[in-house]
Amino acid sequence: xxxxxxxxxxxxxxxxxxxxxxxxxxxxxxxxxxxxxxxxxxxxxxxxxxxxxxxxxxxxxxxxxxxxxxxxxxxxxxxxxxxxxxxxxxxxxxxxxxxxxxxxxxxxxxxxxxxxxxxxxxxxxxxxxxxxxxxxxxxxxxxxxxxxxxxxxxxxxxxxxxxxxxxxxxxxxxxxxxxxxxxxxxxxxxxxxxxxxxxxxxxxxxxxxxxxxxxxxxxxxxxxxxxxxxxxxxxxxxxxxxxxxxx
Numbered sequence: 241x242x243x244x245x246x247x248x249x250x251x252x253x254x255x256x257x258x259x260x261x262x263x264x265x266x267x268x269x270x271x272x273x274x275x276x277x278x279x280x281x282x283x284x285x286x287x288x289x290x291x292x293x294x295x296x297x298x299x300x301x302x303x304x305x306x307x308x309x310x311x312x313x314x315x316x317x318x319x320x321x322x323x324x325x326x327x328x329x330x331x332x333x334x335x336x337x338x339x340x341x342x343x344x345x346x347x348x349x350x351x352x353x354x355x356x357x358x359x360x361x362x363x364x365x366x367x368x369x370x371x372x373x374x375x376x377x378x379x380x381x382x383x384x385x386x387x388x389x390x391x392x393x394x395x396x397x398x399x400x401x402x403x404x405x406x407x408x409x410x411x412x413x414x415x416x417x418x419x420x421x422x423x424x425x426x427x428x429x430x431x432x433x434x435x436x437x438x439x440x441x442x443x444x445x446x447x448x449x450x451x452x453x454x455x456x457x458x459x460x461x462x463x464x465x466x467x468x469x470x471x472x473x474x475x476x477x478x479x480x481x482x483x484x485x486x487x
Contacts (some may be wrong), residue, residue, distance in 0.1 A: 244252075255258055261340045264288075264289060264290055265289060265290050265291065265292045265312045265313060265379060265380060265383045266290075266291050266292075266309070266310075266312045266313070267284055267290050267291065267292055267293065267311055267312065267313045267314070267315065267379055268292075268293050268294050268295070268296065268305075268306055268309055268311040268313075268314050269281065269284070269292075269294075269295045269296070269314070269315045270295075270296045270297075270302045270314060270315065270316045270317060270320070270326065271295065271296075271297065271315070271317045271320075271345075271357070271370035272277060272297050272298065272317065272319075272320045272321040273317070274297075276368070277295055277297070277368055280315070280345075281295060283372055283375065283376075283444065284376075287376040289376060289380060290376055290379060290380075290381060292309075293309045293311050294309050297320075298320065298321075298322075298324070299320055299324040299328075299329060302316075302329055302333065303332065303333070306333060306336070306337060306340075307336045307337060310337060310340070311337075311340055312339075312340065312341065312383050313339075313340065313342075313343060313379050313382055313383050314333070314340055314341070314342050314343065315343050315345040315379075316329065316330070316342055316343065316344050316346075316362070317344075317345060317346050318344060318346045318353060318357070319346065319347075319348065323325045325394040326344065326346070326354065326357075327356050327360060330342060330357065330360035330361050330362060331361065333361075334360070334361035339365075341382040341383055342361060342362050342363055343362065343363060343364040343365075343366055343379065343382050344357050344362050344364065344365045344366065344377065345366045345367075345368060345370075345387065346365075346366075346367070346368060347367065347368050349367065349392065349393065349396060351396050354393055354396060363382050363387050363388075364378065364382050364387050364388035364389060365388075365390065365393045366388060366389070366390045366393070367379060367390040367392060367393060369390070369392075370390055376437050391445070402487070410455065410456055410457070410467075411468065412461050413455040413456075414452060414455055414456075415451075417438075417448060417456070418451060418452050420447070421438075421448050421449065422464060422465065422468060423454070424437075425449075425461055425464075426465040426468070426469050431445045431446065431449070449461060452464050458466070462463040470474050
């Protein structure tokens with residue numbers, strides 16, 4: 241069995257599964273990256289227990305061709321180019337193909353994307369770093385009713401359960417100043433900068449942050465940021481201290 245060393249993302253060789261099925265499991269791919277899809281398709285065609293049925297490179301192709309092919313399993317990328325997102329495809333495809341298992345295969349590891357995919361009907365979420373030989377096993381297991389998550393995705397899910405996103409009630413407990421401070425902390429501002437920005441003492445900033453921790457039921461500022469802005473990387477605003485110079 242070959243490998244995908246020449247692709248943009250590499251599936252690293254690993255141990256083969258001993259899972260067996262009575263007939264080949266039909267598999268389709270939704271992927272816009274030609275270099276990656278070439279290697280992926282070759283790997284699927286080489287797997288004896290799978291039967292590759294086709295590739296969709298665009299949103300429109302997936303909506304048209306997948307219902308015609310009616311595959312057992314679909315490997316779905318999230319970033320389909322031109323602003324198209326595989327997450328937007330899932331609800332429609334799940335309705336059209338209720339017996340098909342949809343496995344996300346992507347480089348995206350945003351916790352929000354993971355949960356949105358699972359909520360919208362994905363039967364698993366795999367990173368493109370999955371080993372070449374493990375992929376057929378993941379497909380077969382999904383077809384047999386066993387959801388699959390890549391180990392790093394599973395860790396993200398478990399971490400999120402340990403520190404779940406803030407509820408509306410928790411967010412509403414924050415005062416306007418506390419909410420503003422937390423957003424700036426998420427953007428990388430330090431406590432001393434916040435004190436200068438708002439013309440308050442460092443001790444007052446510390447008190448605000450302690451109140452934020454208490455209201456969100458977390459132990460650290462990082463946990464507070466992850467709770468309110470799960471998986472988000474906020475744009476760093478110009479760090480200008482009022483009456484002073486950029487910091």
